[in-house]
Amino acid sequence: xxxxxxxxxxxxxxxxxxxxxxxxxxxxxxxxxxxxxxxxxxxxxxxxxxxxxxxxxxxxxxxxxxxxxxxxxxxxxxxxxxxxxxxxxxxxxxxxxxxxxxxxxxxxxxxxxxxxxxxxxxxxxxxxxxxxxxxxxxxxxxxxxxxxxxxxxxxxxxxxxxxxxxxxxxxxxxxxxxxxxxxxxxxxxxxxxxxxxxxxxxxxxxxxxxxxxxxxxxxxxxxxxxxxxxxxxxxxxxxxxxxxxxxxxxxxxxxxxxxxxxxxxxxxxxxxxxxxxxxxxxxxxxxxxxxxxxxxxxxxxxxxxxxxxxxxxxxxxxxx
Amino acid sequence: xxxxxxxxxxxxxxxxxxxxxxxxxxxxxxxxxxxxxxxxxxxxxxxxxxxxxxxxxxxxxxxxxxxxxxxxxxxxxxxxxxxxxxxxxxxxxxxxxxxxxxxxxxxxxxxxxxxxxxxxxxxxxxxxxxxxxxxxxxxxxxxxxxxxxxxxxxxxxxxxxxxxxxxxxxxxxxxxxxxxxxxxxxxxxxxxxxxxxxxxxxxxxxxxxxxxxxxxxxxxxxxxxxxxxxxxxxxxxxxxxxxxxxxxxxxxxxxxxxxxxxxxxxxxxxxxxxxxxxxxxxxxxxxxxxxxxxxxxxxxxxxxxxxxxxxxxxxxxxxx
Amino acid sequence: xxxxxxxxxxxxxxxxxxxxxxxxxxxxxxxxxxxxxxxxxxxxxxxxxxxxxxxxxxxxxxxxxxxxxxxxxxxxxxxxxxxxxxxxxxxxxxxxxxxxxxxxxxxxxxxxxxxxxxxxxxxxxxxxxxxxxxxxxxxxxxxxxxxxxxxxxxxxxxxxxxxxxxxxxxxxxxxxxxxxxxxxxxxxxxxxxxxxxxxxxxxxxxxxxxxxxxxxxxxxxxxxxxxxxxxxxxxxxxxxxxxxxxxxxxxxxxxxxxxxxxxxxxxxxxxxxxxxxxxxxxxxxxxxxxxxxxxxxxxxxxxxxxxxxxxxxxxxxxxx
Numbered sequence: 007x008x009x010x011x012x013x014x015x016x017x018x019x020x021x022x023x024x025x026x027x028x029x030x031x032x033x034x035x036x037x038x039x040x041x042x043x044x045x046x047x048x049x050x051x052x053x054x055x056x057x058x059x060x061x062x063x064x065x066x067x068x069x070x071x072x073x074x075x076x077x078x079x080x081x082x083x084x085x086x087x088x089x090x091x092x093x094x095x096x097x098x099x100x101x102x103x104x105x106x107x108x109x110x111x112x113x114x115x116x117x118x119x120x121x122x123x124x125x126x127x128x129x130x131x132x133x134x135x136x137x138x139x140x141x142x143x144x145x146x147x148x149x150x151x152x153x154x155x156x157x158x159x160x161x162x163x164x165x166x167x168x169x170x171x172x173x174x175x176x177x178x179x180x181x182x183x184x185x186x187x188x189x190x191x192x193x194x195x196x197x198x199x200x201x202x203x204x205x206x207x208x209x210x211x212x213x214x215x216x217x218x219x220x221x222x223x224x225x226x227x228x229x230x231x232x233x234x235x236x237x238x239x240x241x242x243x244x245x246x247x248x249x250x251x252x253x254x255x256x257x258x259x260x261x262x263x264x265x266x267x268x269x270x271x272x273x274x275x276x277x278x279x280x281x282x283x284x285x286x287x288x289x290x291x292x293x294x295x296x297x298x299x300x301x302x303x304x305x306x307x308x309x310x311x312x313x314x315x316x317x318x319x320x321x322x323x324x325x326x
Numbered sequence: 327x328x329x330x331x332x333x334x335x336x337x338x339x340x341x342x343x344x345x346x347x348x349x350x351x352x353x354x355x356x357x358x359x360x361x362x363x364x365x366x367x368x369x370x371x372x373x374x375x376x377x378x379x380x381x382x383x384x385x386x387x388x389x390x391x392x393x394x395x396x397x398x399x400x401x402x403x404x405x406x407x408x409x410x411x412x413x414x415x416x417x418x419x420x421x422x423x424x425x426x427x428x429x430x431x432x433x434x435x436x437x438x439x440x441x442x443x444x445x446x447x448x449x450x451x452x453x454x455x456x457x458x459x460x461x462x463x464x465x466x467x468x469x470x471x472x473x474x475x476x477x478x479x480x481x482x483x484x485x486x487x488x489x490x491x492x493x494x495x496x497x498x499x500x501x502x503x504x505x506x507x508x509x510x511x512x513x514x515x516x517x518x519x520x521x522x523x524x525x526x527x528x529x530x531x532x533x534x535x536x537x538x539x540x541x542x543x544x545x546x547x548x549x550x551x552x553x554x555x556x557x558x559x560x561x562x563x564x565x566x567x568x569x570x571x572x573x574x575x576x577x578x579x580x581x582x583x584x585x586x587x588x589x590x591x592x593x594x595x596x597x598x599x600x601x602x603x604x605x606x607x608x609x610x611x612x613x614x615x616x617x618x619x620x621x622x623x624x625x626x627x628x629x630x631x632x633x634x635x636x637x638x639x640x641x642x643x644x645x646x
Numbered sequence: 647x648x649x650x651x652x653x654x655x656x657x658x659x660x661x662x663x664x665x666x667x668x669x670x671x672x673x674x675x676x677x678x679x680x681x682x683x684x685x686x687x688x689x690x691x692x693x694x695x696x697x698x699x700x701x702x703x704x705x706x707x708x709x710x711x712x713x714x715x716x717x718x719x720x721x722x723x724x725x726x727x728x729x730x731x732x733x734x735x736x737x738x739x740x741x742x743x744x745x746x747x748x749x750x751x752x753x754x755x756x757x758x759x760x761x762x763x764x765x766x767x768x769x770x771x772x773x774x775x776x777x778x779x780x781x782x783x784x785x786x787x788x789x790x791x792x793x794x795x796x797x798x799x800x801x802x803x804x805x806x807x808x809x810x811x812x813x814x815x816x817x818x819x820x821x822x823x824x825x826x827x828x829x830x831x832x833x834x835x836x837x838x839x840x841x842x843x844x845x846x847x848x849x850x851x852x853x854x855x856x857x858x859x860x861x862x863x864x865x866x867x868x869x870x871x872x873x874x875x876x877x878x879x880x881x882x883x884x885x886x887x888x889x890x891x892x893x894x895x896x897x898x899x900x901x902x903x904x905x906x907x908x909x910x911x912x913x914x915x916x917x918x919x920x921x922x923x924x925x926x927x928x929x930x931x932x933x934x935x936x937x938x939x940x941x942x943x944x945x946x947x948x949x950x951x952x953x954x955x956x957x958x959x960x961x962x963x964x965x966x
Contacts, residue, residue, distance in 0.1 A: 150589055265928050272782065277916040279916050282781050283781065310927070462922060474961065608923075610905055
């Protein structure tokens with residue numbers, strides 16, 4: 007291992023050995039962490055806006071599997087996505103995933119934190135209302151962000167030019183990775199358009215991994231995409247070194263079910279079963295972790311064959 | 327909490343805390359219960375008939391999501407369903423779910439019980455044979471209710487006018503909620519027509535929840551339905567109070583896979599992982615329980631987008 | 647029970663009782679086994695070739711569900727499959743599953759073993775390159791068998807007439823059943839054509855079951871097949887006696903999700919939950935075990951209705 011680990015993760019990994027991969031039973035981990043450390047609870051604030059962008063699903067215009075060429079017209083569309091801003095919406099910031107993914111910023115927190123997400127609708131493309139609905143966290147109905155005629159408030163139907171603040175609490179059961187997405191009356195077209203993102207929440211006292219890879223499985227323009235890109239050469243190339251604690255945050259929204267597979271690696275589910283392929287359905291999400299010990303150039307992909315063949319595949323490079 | 331809990335449930339819930347949600351690892355619960363109490367095993371008898379009804383999938387004729395109006399012709403069909411009768415088929419009784427759901431009666435039992443289900447085929451609509459096939463319980467081949475040419479007996483092929491009694495035993499592994507359905511030669515059309523229901527089985531010594539919600543996901547007339555109804559305004563409105571132990575019995579049959587989601591709530595899987603969305607495929611079923619602590623008007627729905635948009639969504643109201 | 651059991655399996659089964667069914671939390675079992683016995687690690691060698699065959703999906707030409715007759719033309723195709731050979735490819739051997747299944751040989755090993763699979767491409771039907779990609783085991787990139795332009799070596803693209811040896815290690819996390827399949831540039835057509843098989847790996851010290859049933863769910867010629875056959879009368883008839891430890895190895899590849907169901911039986915998942923129906927998606931796999939105690943003629947099938955109706959159903963006979 008590249009460096010010493012401290013705390014419950016070290017114990018867990020030591021017990022399992024370097025070659026053994028771990029799907030975080032984050033609940034148990036969190037429990038252990040809670041007794042080992044009592045971090046200060048924070049209020050975390052994020053500023054996120056819905057903004058128009060032009061998005062290219064296949065920037066290299068190449069279907070690397072069938073060896074076909076594609077036109078920019080076939081692969082590019084105008085759409086509205088979530089983008090992060092600096093405090094008080096002063097200016098846009100490059101997202102952690104912003105350069106690579108269609109999804110919104112990866113919002114991080116820790117169990118015990120209160121999260122304030124200030125959302126501004128800057129959709130000048132469709133001029134539709136939008137919202138943010140968060141999975142995994144606790145909130146009052148006013149922060150649900152889901153439109154129910156007669157019941158829901160302004161947070162479920164944020165009009166162009168308006169701003170709304172969602173107040174969320176990361177309870178113990180929030181450990182892990184969770185989707186957020188538009189749940190306003192525009193939901194159907196918005197999710198197809200890329201209005202989704204992820205919340206990543208650590209347990210109390212839990213160390214962050216060395217590498218965190220967001221794998222968002224979705225459909226755009228008829229392509230099967232990872233973070234909004236299709237085919238090797240366009241999908242993210244994830245990189246790690248032997249000894250790194252790597253974490254995969256896998257999520258999906260829309261209509262399709264997938265099976266996530268990484269070549270040359272296995273992980274242990276919380277129930278103790280080893281796996282190298284895992285089913286995931288719309289709005290489900292899971293987090294995998296392992297200590298990397300297998301150098302090489304590997305594939306990760308959805309193992310539904312037509313999805314893989316239609317672009318849902320990428321490369322993972324592990325160096326020594 | 328609204329009232330004192332006794333027995334293993336109290337211990338479990340106390341350990342987890344009021345805010346923590348529990349997906350029943352019913353097996354473990356049952357084990358604990360078995361040592362804490364030795365209830366008398368019962369023989370439970372039910373009388374169920376296949377009867378013709380007219381069923382309206384969208385009684386208010388309104389697609390609340392797209393805001394479209396529908397005609398009674400688009401939303402109503404004649405079909406055959408399971409309905410409960412009093413002893414010896416003296417007269418029909420209102421099912422527990424009978425007013426709200428297309429599904430047959432919720433048949434309840436406890437581990438250790440013998441269950442006798444007297445089934446009468448009163449199908450004067452199609453005059454087809456029918457049967458009942460039960461998941462989760464133990465039985466001899468004669469009570470399997472599934473048609474196998476050359477092997478199966480009369481219980482797999484109950485002709486119109488005939489009666490058959492299925493003898494079932496709720497073993498320890500029967501704890502939870504399970505589907506039953508027609509498995510006669512008419513199975514394909516029958517399930518599409520609504521010939522399905524649920525068995526709900528408590529562990530020995532396990533207390534019943536304060537609220538039990540049956541969520542049967544299915545397809546009728548091209549709509550995506552919950553208990554045979556589509557769209558908010560038609561699907562069940564489930565109600566609870568803060569402090570209630572609420573139980574969700576989620577089931578599906580047919581061709582489709584779903585992801586069940588409840589807004590504003592999370593639960594802990596038996597493997598310790600927190601979730602708020604759960605995949606379910608044909609003939610799978612699961613039972614969720616939590617102590618309600620989050621007042622408000624919430625949505626529950628299948629998170630497969632086209633299913634939700636086509637009606638598979640309802641309201642859950644929690645009062646103080 | 648028919649005979650005495652020794653070792654960790656005996657303990658587990660005794661603890662659960664004869665009537666209780668077990669889905670192997672193989673990980674835990676393996677751990678127990680590791681301390682109870684220290685078997686000698688072996689190098690196991692297999693010789694497997696891609697060879698052309700003519701395959702009939704419905705040999706009796708009968709759709710037993712709809713009662714329709716089919717022509718040989720509708721049910722037979724020429725294809726390329728994996729077949730086992732004796733040492734150094736001297737001559738073909740009858741596979742364990744070779745008489746019944748389209749899939750390749752069931753390759754067996756034990757945790758700690760090194761497995762050498764010598765693969766020869768004898769595809770004179772399409773003259774395409776082929777490969778073998780193995781799930782569940784550890785290997786270096788050269789033995790991955792998956793084609794990545796610019797990165798992968800000869801093992802991912804074995805030309806007709808060529809031979810390649812894959813070197814695999816069964817680590818602790820390899821316990822269970824896993825798919826293997828073509829992952830060369832010909833993958834898409836190959837999997838549709840039947841180029842897949844299974845690896846079955848025991849934990850250290852773990853006893854083999856009395857019966858091992860391979861259930862490979864797939865699509866061929868538009869039929870929904872088990873081991874390449876459709877409809878009762880063609881699909882495997884699995885047989886056991888009361889007291890047998892029976893093991894079901896369930897796998898699937900392709901585009902479809904399934905729910906595996908066995909009549910008259912239940913099993914306990916590693917997380918403690920009882921089930922009789924289990925979802926499985928492409929490249930997932932699971933292994934079930936129970937001590938048989940329920941005589942009769944039973945159905946096993948995929949519970950997705952259209953899959954069952956289109957052939958994905960078979961018979962399981964338990965004698966006293």
